[in-house]
Amino acid sequence: MRTASVLGRALVYGAILTVGIAIVGSIIGYLVAGTPGLVSALIGAGLTALFMGFTALSIVIASKVTKDEPSSTLFFGIVLGMWLLKFVVFIVILVLLRDAPFINPLVMFFAILAAVIGSLVVDVVAFLRSRVPYVGNIPLPGDAERSSGQ
Secondary structure (H helix, E strand, O other): OOOHHHHHHHHHHHHHHHHHHHHHHHHHHHHOOOHHHHHHHHHHHHHHHHHHHHHHHHHHHHHHHOOOOOOHHHHHHHHHHHHHHHHHHHHHHHHHOOOOOOOHHHHHHHHHHHHHHHHHHHHHHHHHHHOOOOOOOOOOOHHHHOOOOO
């Protein structure tokens, strides 16, 4: 399986999602709560970019370590470890920002909710639109003839 094509699509779609959350969230946040709403939506969009970057990084590291073998237990261990790291970083960020006067908690909640749902949709769409073979490196009938130029 070529993880690069799926990863590339996910990063492009993730960037579009991040910009969309930043623009739409900022406008709605500003209309609902003024400047704190605007800042909260931008923080939510920033978290989207950060965590999608963590996901991409985990797949790149796992692919390199396992020599592009995604069925490896080590591959899943690295991706799961990065998921746990993302969870810890998310909790730390929320604890640091919980009493900040420039945050509107409701706007930030909805921006993060849109980011979570959107990133799940992005991952599914990227995977479904990628051309991933069901099996890899298996010679098919006639491959020997085609490769020898006959």
